Amino acid sequence: MRASALAFALITLINIPDLAAAVYMPATLKYDRMIAQGPTTRQPGRMAKSLLLKTRISSATATSSGSAVTATYDSSIFTLNSSFVITDVPSRHGRYASVRSTQLTPAPDGYERTLYAVNGQFPGPLIEANEGDTVIVHVTNNLAMGQSIHWHGMLMNGTQYMDGVPGFSQCPIPAGGSFTYNFTITNQYGSYWWHSHYGNTVADGLVGGLIVHSVNDPLKLGQDYDEERVLMLADWVDVLSDTVVAELAGGGFDGSRVPPQGDAILVNGISVARINSSCEVPIPPEIQVPVNKRIRFRVLNHGSHLLLRLSIDQHPFQVVEVDDTPVYGPDLHELPIAVGQRYSIVVNTTEGTVGDVFWLRANAAVASFRYVEDGVTPTTQQPTTQAWTDLAAANSECDDLDETNSLTPRVAMYPPESALDTHVLSSAFGTFVNVTGQSNTGFGFNNVSYQNQINDPLLAQVERGQSINSSLIANVAFDGIGGGDIIVNNLDAGIVHPYHLHGRSFFLIQGGSWAVLRIITDTPGVWPLHCHIGWHLAQGKMAAIVVQPDAVERIAQPWDWSNLCAGKDAGAWGPD
Ligand SMILES: [Cu+2]
Numbered sequence: 001m002r003a004s005a006l007a008f009a010l011i012t013l014i015n016i017p018d019l020a021a022a023v024y025m026p027a028t029l030k031y032d033r034m035i036a037q038g039p040t041t042r043q044p045g046r047m048a049k050s051l052l053l054k055t056r057i058s059s060a061t062a063t064s065s066g067s068a069v070t071a072t073y074d075s076s077i078f079t080l081n082s083s084f085v086i087t088d089v090p091s092r093h094g095r096y097a098s099v100r101s102t103q104l105t106p107a108p109d110g111y112e113r114t115l116y117a118v119n120g121q122f123p124g125p126l127i128e129a130n131e132g133d134t135v136i137v138h139v140t141n142n143l144a145m146g147q148s149i150h151w152h153g154m155l156m157n158g159t160q161y162m163d164g165v166p167g168f169s170q171c172p173i174p175a176g177g178s179f180t181y182n183f184t185i186t187n188q189y190g191s192y193w194w195h196s197h198y199g200n201t202v203a204d205g206l207v208g209g210l211i212v213h214s215v216n217d218p219l220k221l222g223q224d225y226d227e228e229r230v231l232m233l234a235d236w237v238d239v240l241s242d243t244v245v246a247e248l249a250g251g252g253f254d255g256s257r258v259p260p261q262g263d264a265i266l267v268n269g270i271s272v273a274r275i276n277s278s279c280e281v282p283i284p285p286e287i288q289v290p291v292n293k294r295i296r297f298r299v300l301n302h303g304s305h306l307l308l309r310l311s312i313d314q315h316p317f318q319v320v321e322v323d324d325t326p327v328y329g330p331d332l333h334e335l336p337i338a339v340g341q342r343y344s345i346v347v348n349t350t351e352g353t354v355g356d357v358f359w360l361r362a363n364a365a366v367a368s369f370r371y372v373e374d375g376v377t378p379t380t381q382q383p384t385t386q387a388w389t390d391l392a393a394a395n396s397e398c399d400d401l402d403e404t405n406s407l408t409p410r411v412a413m414y415p416p417e418s419a420l421d422t423h424v425l426s427s428a429f430g431t432f433v434n435v436t437g438q439s440n441t442g443f444g445f446n447n448v449s450y451q452n453q454i455n456d457p458l459l460a461q462v463e464r465g466q467s468i469n470s471s472l473i474a475n476v477a478f479d480g481i482g483g484g485d486i487i488v489n490n491l492d493a494g495i496v497h498p499y500h501l502h503g504r505s506f507f508l509i510q511g512g513s514w515a516v517l518r519i520i521t522d523t524p525g526v527w528p529l530h531c532h533i534g535w536h537l538a539q540g541k542m543a544a545i546v547v548q549p550d551a552v553e554r555i556a557q558p559w560d561w562s563n564l565c566a567g568k569d570a571g572a573w574g575p576d
Contacts, residue, residue, distance in 0.1 A: 078268050080228045080298075081128055082221075086213040090132040090184075111238045111263065116143055116196075116204040123232055123269045123302070124208030127194065131214035134184045139173060146172025146198055146454075146574070149181060151210060152340065153192035153324055156503050159183040160459060160525030160552070161561045163502055165197045167452035167574050168528050168544070169459045171565040172198055179564060189214030190324025191298040191342040199575035200241040200534035203304045207232075211298065212324075218410040219326045225296035225346050231287070233310065233337065233362045234303035235262025236271060241304075245538040245575065249440055257441065259535030261305050267360065267367040286368040287360060288377065289349045296320070298344050301337045304534035307398045307496065310335045310345075312369050313358040313385035317345040319401065324505075326410040329401075333388040336401055338498035340532035343401070359383040363394070398496040402508075415507035415518045416483025423476035423484075425529065425543050428491035432540065435472070435573070442539030443492075443531065445474035449540030454574025455565055458526040458544055462552045468526075468544060475544035478521040486517040486529065486545065497536065501545065503527035524551035538576050 118124030129135055141147040150164035162183040163169040173179045189212040196206035209230045221228065237244060237260045244260060247253040253260055264271035270285035289295055298321070301308055311334040319329030321344030335343055351358070352371055355378040360367040368383055401407065425445045432449035433439050442449045451472045453461075458468055458475075468475045478484040486506070490497055490513045499515075503525050506517035524547055531541040546552075 078126070078230045078232070080126070080211060080230070082227065084128050084213065086215060086217075087130055088132060088215045090134065091130065113238050114204070114240055116201060116206050118206060118208060122205040122207075124194075124206065126209040126211065126230060128211045128213065129185060131185055131187075131189045131212055131216065134182065137181045138178065139181065140178045141173045141175060144175050145201070146174055147201070147206070148172055148197050149194050149206070150197035150502075151181070151183065151192065151194050152500070153188075153190075153210075153342075154183060154185065155188055155505070155523055156183055156525065157186060157523045158555065160503065160523070160527075160555070161558055163525070163527075165502070165528055166457070167454040168457055168526060170457055170561060171455050171568055172574070173564065177564075179560065182558075185212050188212060188324060189217050190321060190326070191300070191344060192324065193300050193302060193342070195302065200245060200304060200538045202302065203237060203241040203244075203534055207234075207302045209298070209300065216411075217326065219296070219320055219344070224294070224320065226293040227290075228296040228298065229287075230268075231297040231299045231310075232266070232268050233299065233301050233308050234266045235260075235306040235308070236264045236266045237304070238263040241534070241538075244535060248535060248539060249442070259305055259533070262303065265306075265308065265362050265364060265366050266303075267362065271366065284366065284368045284382065286370055286377075288370050288372045289347075290373065291349050291352070291354055291371045293349050295347050295349060296344055297347060298342060299335065299337060300342050301339050303339050305339065306363065307336055307338045307498075308362040309392055310337060311361045311388055311391055312347060313361070313383070313387060314351045315347050315349075315358065315369070317347045319405075319407070320344045320346055322401070322407055325413075327407045328410060329407050330405040332405075334391050336392070336399060338398070338400065338496070338532070339534070340498055340500045355379050357381060357383045358385045359387070361387060361391075413507075416520055419483040419485040419518060420480050420521070421478050421484050422487065423478075424487045424489065425474060425476065426489040426491055427497065427531075427541060427543075429495065440539075443536050443541035445529075445541070445543040448472070448474045450474075450542035450576050451540070452574040452576050453570070453572075455568035455572045456570040457565070459552065460557070460565065462526050462546060462549050463555070463557065465553060468546065473542065473544050475526075475546060477546035477549060478519075479549065481522050481548065482520070484519050484521045484547075486519065487514065488517060488529070489514045497531045497533065497541070499529060500532045501527060501529045503545075503547070521547045524548040524555060526552065540576055542576055 115122055137149065139149055146166060148164045148166045148170060156163050160169055162181050164181065166172040192210040192212060194208050194210050195202040244253050248259060267285045299310060316331050316333055318331050319335065320326060323342050335345060337343055349371060354371050354373045357368050357370040359365040360369040372378065427443060427445045429443055431439055431441050432444055434451055448471065453472065461468060488499055501517060503523045504519045504527065506519045509516040527545045527547060529543045529545050530537050
């Protein structure tokens with residue numbers, strides 16, 4: 001154990017100077033070239049809210065067979081409201097949603113397990129809003145544990161108390177309790193999602209789409225596509241997340257230190273693709289589409305581990321949005337999508353006639369993609385189509401799309417020309433000793449594996465002028481407003497990590513196992529930077545980015561937010 005910890009420390013020391021040198025040359029060159037070409041022709045920087053740091057995991061193989069177990073769900077969750085009025089006049093009373101989490105026992109992949117549903121649905125309700133709207137979501141927690149909802153991709157400028165991360169930006173909503181999230185969407189639009197940020201209970205079903213429309217969006221219904229849908233993909237484990245996390249912290253899950261890759265792949269909450277199982281499986285989920293239309297799918301990977309590769313037999317598609325950035329993207333046969341990422345693709349349904357049916361694949365044949373007319377299903381025949389012959393092999397590198405293809409933003413964006421501060425976060429698997437003196441294997445940043453002071457949120461600590469305890473979480477601070485660089489260094493040979501930063505977009509300079517995230521430090525708060533592989537996060541892979549601590553001290557806590565912490569044991573430890 002000691003030797004292993006030392007090895008990680010040595011790698012850290014050796015790596016950082018090399019990294020700094022490697023990083024700054026390309027950044028400077030890129031910047032010079034942009035200036036030289038002038039403002040009308042220079043290439044905008046890439047902007048993203050999640051990034052994938054390379055190395056690799058092996059994808060699972062899956063088998064499929066149709067059977068009698070059916071699952072039903074509300075299809076409106078996956079179809080955007082065609083009568084939604086896109087306007088720059090904010091909704092007068094805000095966009096209200098009510099969210100009630102309860103425990104159910106359905107069988108999304110043919111295997112019955114406990115699931116946490118929202119309003120009785122899995123996935124939960126789709127929220128649509130306009131840029132400028134205030135979103136008000138009343139959450140009632142009927143589960144036997146604390147909960148929270150995070151609004152993935154929302155900048156939360158001035159509303160950092162609504163970011164929904166227990167131990168960071170709030171105390172958990174207690175079992176039987178409620179809380180109202182209230183935030184205004186400013187200066188952003190595109191495809192987002194919401195999910196629980198309590199432990200890895202997002203893997204138990206607490207997830208849904210969040211779509212922000214805007215008159216400023218260059219992608220327009222009627223002009224670029226004829227209708228739009230949400231396509232939610234995920235790996236799915238047949239046991240509760242608590243069990244997985246506890247076993248990983250102990251001897252390993254199913255005897256393995258490697259987190260589960262899923263027992264099934266879900267498409268819009270249903271699966272036909274069970275992995276390594278002879279269980280009876282449901283009939284494939286079905287995506288019904290009209291013929292001769294351009295259909296925009298807002299694709300989300302809400303899983304806990306696998307990078308999924310989406311394809312539709314005989315249907316190439318064009319990528320038009322990356323996270324929430326509209327792009328001129330490539331025509332693809334296959335889209336790689338890591339956990340937490342969103343892409344919009346436009347699929348032309350011009351490959352056949354009514355009744356034709358094709359496999360939709362996400363690492364395996366997982367859904368029927370069926371041509372229908374007026375919502376009438378002409379046949380229930382299962383697809384017999386063949387996969388594209390150029391799909392990536394199951395064990396191929398987990399490349400992010402922008403590593404292999406050119407993605408040009410439709411609206412030019414420019415990174416800050418310089419950074420006021422630069423901070424390095426090196427992340428690695430290792431053995432860490434927690435506050436109680438217990439050794440655990442897990443993940444850390446800068447040799448610290450996150451320990452969650454769940455009832456004393458970091459935001460409250462900074463608000464009262466306290467500095468964050470660096471033995472509990474790696475943390476860095478940007479004091480002023482301007483450009484800021486976060487160098488993320490992935491020291492784990494053989495493990496891919498899709499990192500996610502809350503509260504801010506970043507421009508990305510990437511070099512394989514390291515990346516420079518250039519941010520604009522204009523959103524005061526204490527923002528999580530973490531791996532979106534939920535099992536890695538549960539093993540401590542979380543760091544804190546403090547932005548403008550002085551401003552944080554000046555923004556008052558909402559009264560109902562303070563109530564979540566009132567009377568709670570401030571010394572309690574929560575799940576990461
Ligand atoms: Cu990870």
